[in-house]
Amino acid sequence: MPGRLEGKVAIVTGAGGGIGRAVALRFAEEGARVVVAAIGAAAGAAVAAEIGDAALAVPCDVADAAQVDAMVRACHERFVPV
Secondary structure, eight states, rough: OOOOOTEEEEEEEETTHHHHHHHHHHHHHTEEEEEEEEHHHHHHHHHHHHHOEEEEEEEOOOOOOHHHHHHHHHHHHHHHHH
């Protein structure tokens, strides 16, 4: 039985730890492909590694519009079919 989020893409901010990490892991368990956005690149990469191929780690400070734009572009490049 497919997960409730099968075929969906989720961007989870603050996913390098705490609640954000838990949300990212749960979304992946439910079948979503997950963009793991975190200020700390190493923390985000570690969570993405836990998830595997269905994850993309993107260092991002959501207070910086340029970083948010770059995160969304990376998400599209990896997960949105052309």
